[in-house]
Amino acid sequence: MKELNKGLLVAVFLLIGSYSVLLAQSEKDSIYFLSKGRLFISPTFSVNNRTAVNDDQLLRFVEDQNRLEWDIDVNVGYFIKDNFSAGAQLSYQFSKEDITYVADSNEITEKSNGQSITFSPNIRNYFGLGKLKIFNQTNINFSYGEELKRVYREDDEDKIRTKELNFGIGIQPGLAFFVSDIVAVEASLKLLGWESSIEESTINDNEDEKSKITKNDVNFSVDILTLHIGIGIYLDQIKKNK
C-alpha cells in the first residue's frame, strides 16, 4: 500500500508538471504569476502530545507518561527572477517527557528535555499556471540539537546529555495551490539527498566514556511520512508596493 501511495504521488507531481509546462505561454498576465521581486513567507507549526497511564508495554509497565513535542518552521524566500526564489528556512524543535515505569521490578522515572534548531538556505523553481503550481526546493541543512535526560532509580541517578550536529543536502518537491492572489496552501515531500550527522552522548559527566556516533546517509527514496503541509504567503513586488 505504501509503495502504491508513493507511485501515485510521484505520478501526480509529474502530470501537473507536464500540464503546467504546456500551458506556460500567457502566464505573465495571471495574478498568480511569481515574478521577480516578489517575496514569500511560509510558517508552519506542529505539536504532538502523548499521555499514558498504566500502559503495559513489551519490556516495561508504564505507570505514567507525559510527552510533548512541537516544532515551528519559517521559510522566507525572494524571487530573484521569474518563478525562481532564493531564501532560507529556520526551524526550532522542542521536546519534553516525564515518564515513570517499572522494569525488572524496579520503578524508574525519566525526565528529559530536548531542543534543536535547523537553518536551511534553499532555492525554489516554480512551474505552472493559474492557481496550481509545482515547485522543487533544494536545501542545504545545518542542524544542531541537544537533549538532557535524568534517570531516577531507587538507589542512584543518571544524567545523560546528548548533542547532535547535522549537515545535509536535500531535494523537496511540492505543490502550491493559491486560494487567493497572495495565499497558497503548500504540500511538499522530502526527498532526502545526503545527510551527515555526529551524535555525542555523555553519561554522568564521564568524558572518558563519551560515545560518538557518525552517520552518513544517501537516500533518494520518496518518504510519504514526511509530507509537509503549510501556508505560503506571496507578497507582491517590492517596487510596486513602494
Added chain:
Amino acid sequence: MMKYIYLFFVFLSVSCIPDDKFGLSTWKEIKEFEVPGQAGVSVINKDSLTIVIPVNFDYDQSSVAASKIVLSNMASSTPGVGESQDFSEGAVIYSVTAEDKSIAEWAVSLKIQQSEVQLPNSDFNLWYDAGGYPEPGDGITTSVWSTANKALALVGSFNTEPISDGNNGFYAKMTTIQAPAIVRIAAATLFTGSFTDGFPSIDDPRSNIDFGTPYTSVPNGIKVMYKYNPGESYEDADGNPLPGSDACDIYVLLEEWAETGSSTIKRRVGTAWHRSSDIISDWTDLNLTFTYGELPNSDPDYMKPADGYAPDGSKPTHITVVFSSSALGDFFTGAIGSVLEVDDFELIY
C-alpha cells in the same frame, strides 16, 4: 544570509539546557570500598555512614590507600583512590560530595579479624529479591555470592533458588534447565563474585561473570554438604547424546591478584576441586583439601590455571568458590534436569 548564520552559531553557544533543569543529584553514597590486601569483604552501612574493612593482624595500618572506591553517580570523594591515609589511630573520614554539592562524611575503619575467617552467608540462609529473581546475600553491593539468574531473568526464569531446610534456614538448589532461546541448556551456578552489568553474552556465558572475592587467609581445605542427581539425557551443545552422565562441579581457588593496566592477572595459590557424576541422594559432607602451589601433571587440564602459579609461599588475595549443576555448562554440554544442592559451606583451618 550571514546574519542568519551568525544567529545560528549564537544559538549553539548559548542555548545549552542547564544541568539543574530537573534539579541536581543529591546521592552521595559509597557503594564499594577496597584496600589492598584486605582479608574479607568490606561492610558498608548506609544508615550510619560507616565502612569496616577486615584485615589480618599483621596489616600495616599506618599508610593505606584505597584501591577502589565506587560512589554514587557524579559524586566525588576526598581523599580519593590512591591517596594514603593513617588508619592506625581509628576511623578515617572520607567526604563524599554529591552533584548538588551536599556532603556526607563516611567513617572508614580497618578491623583486625581472626585468621580463621569464614565467607559471609556461607550457610546460604540469606537471600534477597534482585528484581524478580533470588540472589544469595542481603544486597547486591554487600553479598560475596552471586548466581547466573540475572541472565535467565530476562525471559522471566531462574535456575538457582533458595529452598527451605525446614529449620528456619535455606539451602541452594541449582537445576540445569532447557535454555529459553538460541542455546540448548542453561546450567545453574552459584559462585563468589558478581554477574556483570549490561546485556549478558549468550554464546560466552563465562564472560558474564567476574569470579572472586577478597580473602587473605590460608585454609587447609573446605567442607560443604551436598546432594547431586544428574539429568537423564547427557548431550553436547548440538543435542547429540554423549556417553556417561552429567557431572557437578564444586571447586575453590585461592588466587593472588595483580592489576596490570586494564586487566587482572590471577595467579593460582591453592586448588581444591571436585567434579563427579555420582548420584548423591542424601545430604553428604564433601571434604576437599587444598593443593598449594603447582598441581601435579596427573591432574586434569581443567584444573590448571590460565595465568600460572604464584611463587611458593604466596598468600592469596582472593578466593573463588564455584558450584555448578553441569560441569561443562559453559559449553552447553550437560543434561537437562541435573540438580545440585549445597548447604553450609565452610573453610577448614
